[in-house]
Amino acid sequence: MTDPIIRFDNVTYHYPGTEEPALRDIDLEIMPGEYVAILGLNGAGKTTLGLCVNGVVPTMLGGTLEGSVTVGGLDVGEYPVREMAKIVGMVFDNPEFQMSQLSAAEEVALGLENAGIAYEDMVRIIPETLELVGLKGFEERSPLGLSGGQQQRLAIAAVLAMKPQILIMDEPTSNLDPIGKQEVFSIAGKLNKEAGMTVVVIEHEVEVMAKFADRVIVIDHGRIVMNGAPEEILSRVKELGALGLRAPEAAVLADDLRARGLWTGPTPTTTAPAVEQVRTMIGAARG
Ligand SMILES: Nc1ncnc2c1ncn2[C@@H]1O[C@H](COP(=O)(O)OP(=O)(O)OP(=O)(O)O)[C@@H](O)[C@H]1O
Ligand SMILES: [Mg+2]
Structure with missing residues (x-):
């Protein structure tokens, strides 16, 4: 049996000088290769x-x-955090603030230099990593001249160059347009599916979560209050609502129709099955 790659054992955490814990009684296991989405206010x-x-x-x-x-x-x-960076890569919400170098290549080189990687290895790793995130040939480009989605992919490349086993993304697309969002999520999806990378995404977009994640974890006031498959968690429209969170549109629609006796069967969390069922219902109503 495989061991979890991430394990929280009864964790309660207080920031310095605070009364209320930021995390309470967290028990959590994440397996290698899982794609986990974290939702919360x-x-x-x-x-x-x-x-x-x-x-x-x-x-x-x-x-x-x-x-x-x-x-x-x-x-x-x-x-030391520097050692952990070889196992865990983390990207944040604002790609611009993660860029400090004059070229994309230098951006990727930074972490490698800090980790003491030899120059001859760096010249191989940098183009490989840029290609992995769809930025092949971007070595000499200025990070600030890239689109938001490209910048965020460059930030991902900079952490991937360290060959981490885990990629954590903290609201990676909150400052991106729809195309940029799609770019980032498809890269993460590809790394997860093709390279078996463990991905943890902190995210508000439940539609995206329903599509990509293997598991959804809901946090409320420092506690894990829901933890399960996306279909199971994201279909709980009322419970999510009570926590101030939104369920996918498809689930909300089905819930609404169910209350009027117009929906039977499971609550969909992605659009395709919802559209399918509505079409069937319309067909049946027309006779
Ligand atoms: N450096 C800090 N010092 C003290 N308290 C902090 C610090 N950072 C966060 N907190 C507090 O810890 C709690 C959890 O914050 P955290 O940033 O983890 O929430 P979050 O779910 O990421 O929120 P957001 O969606 O706004 O990013 C909050 O009550 C916050 O005010
Ligand atoms: Mg946050």
Whole structure:
């Protein structure tokens, strides 16, 4: 049996000088190769959870962490963040702020240099990684001249160059247009499906989640309140609503029709099966 790649064992975490814990009694196991989406309101604890996985909490931010977080079998509290970066790559919501270099190649080189990778390896890794995220031949381009979606893919390339086993994305597309969003999610989907990378995405877009994730975790006030397959979690329209969260449009529509006695069978979480069933219903109504 495979061991989980990420494991939270009864974790409660307080930021320095705070009364209320940012995370409470978190028990969580994520298996290698899973694509997990995390949903929750502002301030729920999503980013904090991600920062526990790369060890920034508690190693850099301090505070008190009760329980344990192990990643790839290592206790994150005991390893420098720089070491954890070889296992866990994290990208954030604002790609522009993650760019500090004059060229795309230098952006990717930065982490490699810090990790002490030899120059002759870097000249091989950089173009390989750029190609992986669909930025082949972009070596000399200025990061600031790229589109938002391209910048975010460059940020992903910079973490992928370190060959992490886990990619965490914290609202990676919140500042992107629809095309940029699609670009980022399809890259993450490809890395997950083709390279078996473990992906954890913090995300508000439930439609996207329903399409890509193997599992959805809902966090509320620092606690995990739902944890299961997207079809199971995202169809719980009323419970999500009570937490201030939105279910996919397809699920909301089906729920509405069910209340009027017009919908039978499972609640869809993606558009295609909902459209299919509505078509059948219209066909039947026409006789
Ligand atoms: N550096 C910090 N010091 C003290 N408290 C913090 C710090 N960072 C976050 N918090 C608090 O911890 C709790 C969880 O915050 P966190 O940023 O993890 O939430 P989030 O779910 O990522 O929210 P958002 O959707 O706004 O990004 C909040 O109450 C927040 O105010
Ligand atoms: Mg956050």
